Amino acid sequence: MIKKLLSPLRIQQIITILIFSGLLLSIAIFPNNLQEYAGGFIYSILLLILMVLLIVELYITKNPQKISDIFLVIAILFVLWEVITRFALIDIVVFPPPVKVFAVYFTDYLEILLGIANSLLVLGSGYILAIIIAIPLGLLVGWNKRLYDLSYPISKGLSPVPPMVYIPYAIILLPSFFLSSVFVIFVGSFWPIFLGVITGVFNIDSKIINSAKTLGLSDKTMLTKILLPGAMPHIFSGAFIGLIIGVITLLIAEVIGSSVGIGWYLQHQSQFANYDAILAGMIVISIMVIIITTLFDKVQNHVLRWQ
Amino acid sequence: MLNIDINNISMIYETKDSKVNALHNINLEINSGEFVSIIGPSGCGKSTLINIIAGIIKPTKGFIKVGDRKVENPNSDISVVFQDYSLFPWMTAYDNLHFAIKNTNKNLTEKEIKEKALKHLEIIGLSKFSNSFPKELSGGMTQKLAISRMFALDSKIFLLDEPFGALDALNRIHMQDLLIYLWRSGNNNQTILYITHDVDESIFLSDRIVVMTPSPGKIKEIIEIPFKRPRNRKELTGSKEYLSLRNHILSLLTEDMKVSLNKQEEQMRKYYD
Numbered sequence: 001m002i003k004k005l006l007s008p009l010r011i012q013q014i015i016t017i018l019i020f021s022g023l024l025l026s027i028a029i030f031p032n033n034l035q036e037y038a039g040g041f042i043y044s045i046l047l048l049i050l051m052v053l054l055i056v057e058l059y060i061t062k063n064p065q066k067i068s069d070i071f072l073v074i075a076i077l078f079v080l081w082e083v084i085t086r087f088a089l090i091d092i093v094v095f096p097p098p099v100k101v102f103a104v105y106f107t108d109y110l111e112i113l114l115g116i117a118n119s120l121l122v123l124g125s126g127y128i129l130a131i132i133i134a135i136p137l138g139l140l141v142g143w144n145k146r147l148y149d150l151s152y153p154i155s156k157g158l159s160p161v162p163p164m165v166y167i168p169y170a171i172i173l174l175p176s177f178f179l180s181s182v183f184v185i186f187v188g189s190f191w192p193i194f195l196g197v198i199t200g201v202f203n204i205d206s207k208i209i210n211s212a213k214t215l216g217l218s219d220k221t222m223l224t225k226i227l228l229p230g231a232m233p234h235i236f237s238g239a240f241i242g243l244i245i246g247v248i249t250l251l252i253a254e255v256i257g258s259s260v261g262i263g264w265y266l267q268h269q270s271q272f273a274n275y276d277a278i279l280a281g282m283i284v285i286s287i288m289v290i291i292i293t294t295l296f297d298k299v300q301n302h303v304l305r306w307q
Numbered sequence: 308m309l310n311i312d313i314n315n316i317s318m319i320y321e322t323k324d325s326k327v328n329a330l331h332n333i334n335l336e337i338n339s340g341e342f343v344s345i346i347g348p349s350g351c352g353k354s355t356l357i358n359i360i361a362g363i364i365k366p367t368k369g370f371i372k373v374g375d376r377k378v379e380n381p382n383s384d385i386s387v388v389f390q391d392y393s394l395f396p397w398m399t400a401y402d403n404l405h406f407a408i409k410n411t412n413k414n415l416t417e418k419e420i421k422e423k424a425l426k427h428l429e430i431i432g433l434s435k436f437s438n439s440f441p442k443e444l445s446g447g448m449t450q451k452l453a454i455s456r457m458f459a460l461d462s463k464i465f466l467l468d469e470p471f472g473a474l475d476a477l478n479r480i481h482m483q484d485l486l487i488y489l490w491r492s493g494n495n496n497q498t499i500l501y502i503t504h505d506v507d508e509s510i511f512l513s514d515r516i517v518v519m520t521p522s523p524g525k526i527k528e529i530i531e532i533p534f535k536r537p538r539n540r541k542e543l544t545g546s547k548e549y550l551s552l553r554n555h556i557l558s559l560l561t562e563d564m565k566v567s568l569n570k571q572e573e574q575m576r577k578y579y580d
Contacts, residue, residue: 210363211393213381215410215460225406229397306397306440 019075039103096276104280115262126185138197163188181253188249189242196238200231309374309463311337316369328523329355340496344509345517352524353502383411386462390469393453401437411460427459447478465499
């Protein structure tokens with residue numbers, strides 16, 4: 001009984017919880033001013049959420065070791081952050097303590113939330129547009145030798161061009177910055193998805209194609225019911241690369257020319273050397289990316305459950 | 308019911324620096340409702356021939372006639388089962404049947420398609436697995452499903468390319484029985500062309516056996532199988548007639564092997580000299 005209670009995994013989980021509790025205590029002991037009270041409040045809520053998440057995840061997960069490891073690493077990172085800033089190992093203006101960084105969410109939450117909403121809108125529009133256009137086009141090109149011969153050299157020449165190159169043209173030719181950003185993200189995500197679809201069609205086993213041919217399918221059925229699902233594994237790898245390129249392009253576009261969005265927020269704060277806000281923005285961006293990619297994985301696992 | 312007329316078919320694969328004579332002047336008439344096996348060592352063009360009959364590849368010379376129709380493209384008159392991958396891996400067992408039936412019988416209603424698909428799943432005892440994907444089924448189950456899909460299509464001609472080649476001996480016997488059962492219990496006896504490299508299988512299943520030899524692939528001999536149906540596996544394999552047939556086919560096949568082995572030996576000797 002005791003052995004089961006105190007397995008190494010269990011000990012690891014208890015240590016993690018203890019670290020989180022220690023961090024909570026340290027917040028309660030050391031606040032200096034109002035701003036740090038606010039930051040400490042948000043920070044402790046975050047720590048509490050992490051602790052609850054850890055316990056809940058442990059009940060529902062099939063892989064408790066993985067969850068325990070991830071949370072232990074998060075706890076250790078927080079401790080390191082706390083230690084480095086408490087003892088001022090790095091200049092605390094450049095690398096501020098957690099309470100200061102989390103205080104930003106108290107003062108700037110409206111700007112940050114609006115920024116995220118705007119960034120997600122731009123990213124979503126450009127990315128979904130890329131998917132809607134790249135998939136049918138890729139299926140046709142992958143299926144038709146003549147179209148392929150025509151478009152392969154073109155895509156070979158155009159796909160490595162960084163999407164940012166189009167920004168000046170996009171800004172001049174399109175009526176709003178929103179549309180220009182959508183366009184640039186569309187260009188960035190389009191090529192990996194398009195090439196993924198073509199590779200996907202090429203990699204469908206010829207026996208599957210032959211088997212489909214013997215059913216005497218119409219061209220439309222062949223494209224939608226055989227080529228599309230058959231190419232799906234490669235489409236997803238292409239779409240993932242497209243998504244990451246889309247996020248990077250979005251942030252760069254916002255830094256260059258926007259007056260809204262999370263990228264602009266970072267750029268704006270760095271002009272005033274507000275390092276706490278920069279760190280806060282970086283945390284928001286990484287959480288945003290983690291959520292987006294997790295959703296992407298969920299969709300992928302569901303669609304490719306036959307694999 | 309349709310017959311197949313294989314008329315002077317030759318197939319040459321050309322690569323950059325060589326020509327492979329896969330099939331050379333193949334002539335064969337398969338009567339409607341007949342079960343014909345093609346047996347031969349690998350490389351004798353068996354699969355090429357099936358693909359040509361199915362309309363998947365075009366022969367270099369000659370033509371195929373199915374009934375009165377010249378074969379130029381794949382058509383739902385003919386359905387094919389390959390050794391693996393005949394099913395679509397992204398569709399469940401039920402969806403595979405449903406999709407095939409729907410696309411080959413344009414005048415069925417949705418309800419009729421559904422009933423037909425479920426009935427075929429039931430015949431092969433896979434009702435429980437209707438929502439399983441092919442990867443979740445065993446090799447035997449997958450081929451059962453492929454065979455059952457073939458029968459669900461109401462095609463007149465079935466082409467089977469070593470359908471049970473990847474199965475273990477016990478499963479193979481079971482599948483052979485299922486194939487014969489489905490074939491004989493249907494109201495329209497389909498014409499079947501069956502490719503195999505298993506001598507026992509070919510004798511047990513067929514009305515005629517076509518023995519082919521490689522490089523270039525051509526027909527060596529056509530053997531009539533005299534046994535009446537329904538055949539009893541036990542009685543059949545014990546009989547003298549069966550054994551002499553079996554030996555005859557085996558010697559035909561090994562003759563080629565000896566020739567090719569001798570050739571190899573000669574080449575090796577040349578090389579070492």
